[in-house]
Amino acid sequence: MRSRSHMRAIDTLRTALKAIIENERLTWPSKVVIEPPRDVTFGDLSVNAAMLLAREAKTPPRALAENFASKLMERCPDIAKASAAGPGFCNVTFTPEFWRTTVAEVEAAGDAYGTTSVGAHRRVLLEYVSANPTGPLHVGHGRGAAVGDSLARLLRMAGYTVDTEYYVNDAGRQMRLLGLSVWLRAKELCNLPVTWPAEGEYYKGDYIRDIAREMLAADPHLTDLPDAEGQERCYTTAMHKILDGIKSDLADFRVEHRLWFSEKTLVEGGAVDTAFAALSNAGHTYDKEHAFWFATEKLGDDKDRVLRKSDGSLTYFASDIAYHHDKFRRGYDWLIDVWGADHHGYVPRMRAAIAAMGKPQESFSVVLIQLVNLLREGKPVSMSTRAGTFETLSDVIKEVGTDAARFMFLSRKSDSPLDFDLDLVKQRTMDNPVYYVQYAHARICAVLRRAADRGISLPSLTPPALLSPLDTAEDMALLRKIAGFGDMLCAAAQSLGVHHVSHYLTELSGLLHSYYARHQVLQENDQPRSMARLALLRAVGQVLHNGLFVLGVSAPESM
RNA sequence: GCGCUCGUAGCUCAGUUGGAUAGAGCGACAACCUCCUAAGUUGUAGGUCGCAGGUUCGAUUCCUGCCGGGCGCACCA
Numbered sequence: 019m020r021s022r023s024h025m026r027a028i029d030t031l032r033t034a035l036k037a038i039i040e041n042e043r044l045t046w047p048s049k050v051v052i053e054p055p056r057d058v059t060f061g062d063l064s065v066n067a068a069m070l071l072a073r074e075a076k077t078p079p080r081a082l083a084e085n086f087a088s089k090l091m092e093r094c095p096d097i098a099k100a101s102a103a104g105p106g107f108c109n110v111t112f113t114p115e116f117w118r119t120t121v122a123e124v125e126a127a128g129d130a131y132g133t134t135s136v137g138a139h140r141r142v143l144l145e146y147v148s149a150n151p152t153g154p155l156h157v158g159h160g161r162g163a164a165v166g167d168s169l170a171r172l173l174r175m176a177g178y179t180v181d182t183e184y185y186v187n188d189a190g191r192q193m194r195l196l197g198l199s200v201w202l203r204a205k206e207l208c209n210l211p212v213t214w215p216a217e218g219e220y221y222k223g224d225y226i227r228d229i230a231r232e233m234l235a236a237d238p239h240l241t242d243l244p245d246a247e248g249q250e251r252c253y254t255t256a257m258h259k260i261l262d263g264i265k266s267d268l269a270d271f272r273v274e275h276r277l278w279f280s281e282k283t284l285v286e287g288g289a290v291d292t293a294f295a296a297l298s299n300a301g302h303t304y305d306k307e308h309a310f311w312f313a314t315e316k317l318g319d320d321k322d323r324v325l326r327k328s329d330g331s332l333t334y335f336a337s338d339i340a341y342h343h344d345k346f347r348r349g350y351d352w353l354i355d356v357w358g359a360d361h362h363g364y365v366p367r368m369r370a371a372i373a374a375m376g377k378p379q380e381s382f383s384v385v386l387i388q389l390v391n392l393l394r395e396g397k398p399v400s401m402s403t404r405a406g407t408f409e410t411l412s413d414v415i416k417e418v419g420t421d422a423a424r425f426m427f428l429s430r431k432s433d434s435p436l437d438f439d440l441d442l443v444k445q446r447t448m449d450n451p452v453y454y455v456q457y458a459h460a461r462i463c464a465v466l467r468r469a470a471d472r473g474i475s476l477p478s479l480t481p482p483a484l485l486s487p488l489d490t491a492e493d494m495a496l497l498r499k500i501a502g503f504g505d506m507l508c509a510a511a512q513s514l515g516v517h518h519v520s521h522y523l524t525e526l527s528g529l530l531h532s533y534y535a536r537h538q539v540l541q542e543n544d545q546p547r548s549m550a551r552l553a554l555l556r557a558v559g560q561v562l563h564n565g566l567f568v569l570g571v572s573a574p575e576s577m
Numbered sequence: 578g579c580g581c582u583c584g585u586a587g588c589u590c591a592g593u594u595g596g597a598u599a600g601a602g603c604g605a606c607a608a609c610c611u612c613c614u615a616a617g618u619u620g621u622a623g624g625u626c627g628c629a630g631g632u633u634c635g636a637u638u639c640c641u642g643c644c645g646g647g648c649g650c651a652c653c654a
Contacts, residue, residue: 051595053593054593055596056599057597057598064597066596072634079634104596105596187654191653191654192654310652311652320579321650324651325652328652331652333653335654338654359647359648360648363581363650364649366580430591433583435583437589447602454602454616454617457617460614472613505593510593513594517591521590521601524602525601532617534614535609538613
């Protein structure tokens with residue numbers, strides 16, 4: 019379903035056209051699309067209604083469109099021009115006065131400009147990053163973090179009530195390996211004999227040795243402990259240290275998680291049994307070959323899945339079901355998970371679990387994050403956690419900065435692979451459009467400062483009369499663009515595609531730079547025009563600011 | 578082999594859920610600072626939207642089949 023537009027122009031046109039169509043005793047087709055045409059010379063908006071209604075009206079689409087066009091002009095004073103075009107489009111141009119009032123809309127709303135209520139306060143739980151606390155975050159996690167955090171901001175702008183959560187996998191094999199790895203390093207540092215497990219059965223990164231060293235410094239007798247107890251202590255300490263590091267990296271990256279949810283606590287609280295009972299009561303489980311199975315195949319999965327293995331232990335899927343069951347119990351209407359794209363094969367079984375809980379399909383969404391190919395001077399940088407030769411998120415932030423890294427992550431569809439070249443991201447070219455957008459904002463601020471120096475002051479709400487000098491094609495282009503900001507945010511929220519926001523900002527910045535080069539904003543001999551343009555620029559600056567906020571990128575006042 | 582996904586300008590990618598003559602940046606070439614920030618602007622060149630069918634007023638978009646790349650197919654997490 020297409021969401022209803024909030025753009026004032028579209029709203030106005032829809033209302034007028036609806037009345038006309040009803041007057042003709044025709045029915046408003048659900049497939050009506052009102053949108054800006056590809057070519058701006060066609061007008062501000064374009065409607066396909068005549069083509070959809072031709073059959074019912076028994077009139078050629080072109081003639082019907084002409085009829086609609088003339089009625090629109092009679093009926094609606096905001097419409098300056100309406101005409102039939104192409105196979106039966108109806109193209110509409112609004113009056114300049116109509117567009118100018120957009121400035122006041124922006125000024126009145128301020129930081130809230132662009133917010134809508136399509137979300138209707140539905141409660142969303144957005145889970146992202148959730149990396150195992152077995153090592154520092156790397157660049158791939160950074161992409162998921164940027165996308166998740168910006169999605170939260172985006173959905174809030176669209177009127178959803180969003181909680182963000184990090185699921186801490188603090189139970190299971192990975193944690194045992196972490197404890198073992200630190201424990202063995204500690205023994206090694208004390209020159210005790212150590213037999214290393216097979217490759218892949220322990221973590222090798224330098225941070226493991228660092229943690230072992232810190233622990234020994236705090237307690238020189240650490241290695242006197244029996245193996246089991248020592249490993250347990252190492253696991254607990256290491257996990258907390260690593261988690262602290264992750265939290266600090268996320269803070270540096272302007273990424274917020276409001277909730278931190280422990281898998282261990284969940285399991286110990288009996289959530290698995292509760293979830294199992296729910297599935298069993300609905301008749302979705304069975305026992306086979308000493309294992310406990312979940313019949314996911316009937317719910318769209320490739321085959322049924324094991325929940326409790328024949329050795330009595332739980333599968334990862336089991337606790338994940340319990341986790342999602344618990345999310346619903348906490349009252350959320352919509353669960354959004356941000357996962358690495360290598361987990362896409364996991365989606366059908368999770369969907370099956372959601373269905374088995376009796377929840378509608380729309381209540382669960384997965385946003386897949388494709389691989390980040392980290393490059394340096396065009397050459398790939400290896401990123402294996404266990405090999406210990408990865409580039410951490412923290413290193414990348416230090417090198418290129420949070421703004422550039424976030425914008426880069428957010429400027430492409432999250433489910434397609436991304437080449438992240440460290441040298442490129444530091445460059446100030448259009449391969450790296452963050453500067454282009456930030457520069458547009460800084461430029462506007464510079465003009466506003468200059469105006470203030472000259473003693474020109476704008477009212478906080480600009481009266482319409484003051485804006486009448488805005489009459490060029492470039493003025494209209496900017497006004498139309500900022501008028502569409504809220505709709506763009508809605509569309510982006512609906513498709514869970516944050517990249518739409520960065521594309522929009524790049525386009526808006528292009529219009530601004532072009533405008534700036536073409537029209538002198540402050541003119542010594544034309545105070546009224548200066549005021550009007552200043553007000554327009556201030557509004558554009560506000561929109562850039564709001565858009566950058568959604569991306570979690572700063573809007574500098576000077577560069 | 579099965580499933581998911583992608584294939585759009587030389588390169589990196591958009592394409593608003595089926596609309597009109599398919600866009601942007603980079604790279605190339607050529608113009609713009611006595612003037613509010615040149616991290617900028619303007620212009621030119623560049624395309625069989627992987628291939629072949631189908632659905633309809635209309636397809637880059639939806640369906641089918643091929644070709645090619647990525648990923649996934651555990652009583653792992």
